[in-house]
Amino acid sequence: MSPRNVEKDMQMREARIEHILTSALETIAKLGIDSANIKDIAREAGLSVGNVYNYFKSKDDIFSEVLLRGQISYGKAISGFAGLDMDPREKLYEISQGWLSTKSNWAFTIMLQSIRTNQSVNPEIKEAATRRFTENLRPLADIMRQGQTKGVIVGGDPQQLAFYYVSLIQGLTLQLAPGYEIPVHIEPENIVRLFMTPASTAAETGFFAVKRDHKLLYKKMFDMT
Amino acid sequence: MSPRNVEKDMQMREARIEHILTSALETIAKLGIDSANIKDIAREAGLSVGNVYNYFKSKDDIFSEVLLRGQISYGKAISGFAGLDMDPREKLYEISQGWLSTKSNWAFTIMLQSIRTNQSVNPEIKEAATRRFTENLRPLADIMRQGQTKGVIVGGDPQQLAFYYVSLIQGLTLQLAPGYEIPVHIEPENIVRLFMTPASTAAETGFFAVKRDHKLLYKKMFDMT
Amino acid sequence: MSPRNVEKDMQMREARIEHILTSALETIAKLGIDSANIKDIAREAGLSVGNVYNYFKSKDDIFSEVLLRGQISYGKAISGFAGLDMDPREKLYEISQGWLSTKSNWAFTIMLQSIRTNQSVNPEIKEAATRRFTENLRPLADIMRQGQTKGVIVGGDPQQLAFYYVSLIQGLTLQLAPGYEIPVHIEPENIVRLFMTPASTAAETGFFAVKRDHKLLYKKMFDMT
């Protein structure tokens, strides 16, 4: 019937969607979420403005989809770490290191805040974004609990600890936004140490010195899709 | 005509400026930084749109002035704490408690990020905001150092610790943005404990139970302008 | 306080609103309802596009307001006729003559239809327009009833007769749309005769020949606001 390969079309379409989302994220990372408009995103993607609307029904749709995929991807990565047989301290280290070294992550953080606090955004989208954020705390709380069981992570409500950890990471992420850097070093091992028990900290001799291709592991987790 | 009148005029003008800035902050807190426009701010201030422009030359001007004054005020408050003769842990507790309990503080955090990452904002303004942020780390680092000297705060570069602390507080502040709350408790004493030494944590028996009108103290510091 | 005359401002504002509505009607009459856009209306009114939005919140708002005022005005005129002490046949004649001789009335008829049948229009607006149309049938039915009582108007449900009469007038109105005229004369007295009883028609000798400044009377009724 159709002179075109339907299956290939579908694949192309999915690839385009992916491409637009990537371009949107990059545009936000470059221009800031306020200045990033459809024209810029389309240009970044190498498409016409009108064509973008063949794949997404609105700008909000694009933005919330970018955030959605980021949150899902992040959630899977953290869940992956939670399920690994590895020192919980090391898990936190890997997560911190991986997240902070990925250039455009601050854009995700900004988007999450923007979507949650912007009055003109559809309430359902806001609610969904908040809910996914909350859900993503769970695997992190699991890691905290694992650490507490082993006596290497400080006591207290694991979910609250997870919340502090995530807030700290997000806060730091924002400081890493391009343009004007803050002249203070960020060292993942020091971040983790804040959550470690006295004994654990004392005993730890060169724990973090272990060589490992961190990025690879983190990336691997992210690709556990 | 008389010098008295001129002076009084100046005071009136300064009061107006203050009032507009307050209204701007409240509007942002209410509507989000994207939706807050001049008309809204003018309405909140009870002024006409045109009249607002008699006091500020642009919207960006208002926003960066709001941020500027917030940063200065915050800096003074922290410096005030740094100079006090008080247990450093208590200082951190007071600061955490005070900051997190002030409703519209998340708006400052959003503004700082918005100004720093928005491409259309004047680079000088961005640079200034970043610089002031960095400067405000110093008194906090002083408090950290005081704690380290007394052996109650964990070791490491005090400025880095201050940076982590501020990032954590800012990250938490964002989660407190109105609309959709995250169902996790935030307890200032637990935040401070993350930065305390083993010994300090162990010895601390009911340390934070001391009754005090925290808000009053924090407010007092903030009003040291 | 205000250096401007507030009352005068209000009057100006009302005049502007009126002016925009008139311009909108004229634009529709000139270009057709499909082609009439805000830019055209603004140009016709001698205003900038943006300024139009200081008086109306949307294009639909303008259109439905035009229709609303037209319907109200029409309703008042018909009610006025219904209350007059005058031969009902003459009332119908006046109404027919007056309505058909007003140039832009076809635009009202088109608008009513457009608003009622356009899926993208707010349902409340559609409902309101339909309701007002129905309400405006009543005074016309009163006139029919008056005629029936005097034995000069044919029998049957007065409201149904009114509905037929209005539909006929509206149908004719549409044929009068500018551009390409239909080469058939429209004679108000013949229209009225369709609704007259045999006796009434027979007895009528030169009834409609009576000289009168019809337009004046009709206009007068319209201005009974």
Place this chain on the structure above:
Amino acid sequence: MSPRNVEKDMQMREARIEHILTSALETIAKLGIDSANIKDIAREAGLSVGNVYNYFKSKDDIFSEVLLRGQISYGKAISGFAGLDMDPREKLYEISQGWLSTKSNWAFTIMLQSIRTNQSVNPEIKEAATRRFTENLRPLADIMRQGQTKGVIVGGDPQQLAFYYVSLIQGLTLQLAPGYEIPVHIEPENIVRLFMTPASTAAETGFFAVKRDHKLLYKKMFDMT
């Protein structure tokens, strides 16, 4: 290749064209003439957008073709009635009843008006639509004349009477547009009575009570293509 195939192709093509036109009319009837776009029409027809352009060169082309065929079909039906050996009153009754009971006829009326009043439509198309409308008055005038000869239809210029009759029917048709109904009954016999002579009306005892499958006859006339 063979002549047979060419002929069959032509038939297929004509069937497609017919199908698209029907789909266009249904889409307009469903969504209103403003909202009906090519994508909707193509979907209704079960074709791709691009393929529709293999049969029509523009949207206006489709619309004016829908109207053209409707007008031709209507003209043939009326001419058919004019040529029948039947009471003229009955002819009018059949026409009224048939036209008003066909669901999507209001769409034709709207289209006629839209095309005639829309400035962006090709003038030739507008002129043609108006001309055909005028031509279609003739057979109706013939029916009026037949009635006048028999003394059952009121006097006056037959063409003018036909014009009134058509306007009335069109006016009523618009009121029948879906969405918000006007709560007034429409009774075809009452419509016809408006055009009947006193004697005719008096003598008529149960004239319209004659049972007949009206729709069938009307349909039959319409299919005289």
Place this chain on the structure above:
DNA sequence: CATGAATGAGCTTTCATTCAT
């Protein structure tokens, strides 16, 4: 200083039409 009407650039979105496959 005070007002809010006025401007116009810029944004998001729609859609008839074209075109590579």
Place this chain on the structure above:
DNA sequence: AATGAATGAAAGCTCATTCAT
């Protein structure tokens, strides 16, 4: 013929900023 992705010209609307009063 058949497809739907691609285009680009508009449309509606918003809003920071200016300006006559």
